[in-house]
Amino acid sequence: MAPKYQGNVSEFIIQGLSDSPALQLPLFVLFLIIYLFIITGNLTIFTVILLSSDLHTPMYKFLQNLSITDISSTSNILPALLHRLITQQNKISLFGCMTQLYFYISLACNEFCLLTIMAYDRYVAICDPLHYINRMSEKHCAWLISATYCVGFVEPLSHVVLLYKSYCASHLIDHFFCDLIPLLKLSCSDTFNVEILTYVFGTLLGFNSFLLTLISYIYIISTILKIQSTHGRQKAFSTCASHLTCVIILYMTLFCLYVKPIASYSLDRDKFFSLLYIVLVPLLNPLIYTLKNKEFLIAFYKLRYRVISSLLPVKRFY
Template sequence: MAMDNATAVTEFFLIGISNHPEWRVMFFILVLITYISTLLGNGIIIFLIYFDPHLHTPMYFFLSNLSFLDLCYGTASMPQVLVHCFSNHPYLSYKQCLTQMSVSLAFATEECLLLAVMAYDRVVAISNPLHYSMIMNLPMCAWLAAISWGTSLVLTGMLILSLKLHFCGANIINHFVCEILSLLKLACSDTSINELMILITAIFTLLLPFGFVLLSYVRIAAAVLRIRSAQGRLKAVSTCGSHLTVVTIFYGAAISMYMNPQPKSSSDQDKFISVFYGVLTPVLNPVIYSLRNKDVKGSMRKVMVKWHRLPLLLKLLK
């Protein structure tokens, strides 16, 4: 990303919550609890899926990818938000800002694509259950995961390398983190090409995947309606409804940010919308997708039984 050498900006001031000092304590506590929950929830899912052979299936393979992604996505921004919460000088250097922006953008793009891949996995499982294991075999799962990760890195790289921004001394970002839209608002050079690239990228990473997810859940709903058991239908509707709610929160918040015309000046609304896809989703995903699942609950019980027996085994070994 290029800058005008005559007015080079070496650091950015992140307003964060500093313009609302009365919210600092509450905001810090909420972000801290959310971050700890994100680490614990996603860490537990990764641990259980890795060590329990019964969870070595395509669905849990993608769920482990999602948990790893959410763990990294939350870590890319939340620790810095916590550090700056009570700071009188919440500055980030130019390189730190660029790095955080690139990493967060790559993880957010990957989440958009991975959620679509997971929806495809569920559609195959429901619409073609007899051939599911043949279609979604290990090479296919690895290929889909690699394609989504690779595509996110390529798209992020294209966006970052295309930025040719000139700053005229302004370095105040009305946000909690460095985000690409916030930097474009600070630039005094023409950003129309960058905005067009962001819009095109958003169509392929937000609008189309979200549409595919919605269509996938329509097919899943049609299959659910064919379930004869009323209890089975109720459980399936509850599960699908929870999944769809979290997906809608993530895609909806991101679409409202990246596919709407952006004013040149930043508002508090922008940074609080970003909380939904940058903070809320990473903590909700493990709860909605995994921790409510009976297989995961069974695996957790097995681990707890083993840990409960561990002191007894140590005594016997002595």
């Protein structure tokens, strides 16, 4: 906890990734390229699913919303980081910092919920295929997606409200964005309530999401192993492998970041895991979900052919 000084803080200074001036431009170029890849890849997924009627199924609707979440979470952090790297203007207002924190937690909650729903979708498709149409109807899918966004937008409010007016004079955030733990360490007020809320909501949302996903995959794997056909087992595994890979990466990074006491916070280590979550997960999702997905690739090539055909000049015969 920071010492209690007089006067309220109205803005913070973001320390950033490095103090070395020589590294600012290389880091700017690196993160700009990564950001463009993330936006391009996730926008491609969103557009192909939107314009391809063959992909208007529950699994692809969830994947489309995951792409929206990845674009939003990355855009919440990386443009501000790029601006600071190129301009060296590291100040951020208290309101701007709290807004960034709110959307960071909100979109992380969305991703947890979406990946859990996608695991349930795979469970129903493989373990209970006869009831798939009823259990994953358009109405049920819309309800699940709406519930995901409601949880994401409501859950961070308590954290932000309790943190908003708890700063006095310490205003240097030794991080590259307004993360929860660095803000807790800067607070000159008692942060016990915020820490309790973090652990309670983290357990209710993060651990329960992990538990539901784990249970779903236990049933999925046990069902797949009972399939006698080798081709059938490979096909069933292929539909789950991409989702399982994304789940493992997400939970490993976020659990390493937040499932620990505040006192054990390590600056360099947690900056690294924050980068993994903010950059690696949205960057890998488009690659993992599309490279070996035949349905998506067919829809992508069809859409590309339609676009190219519409752009080519029409030959007129007289």
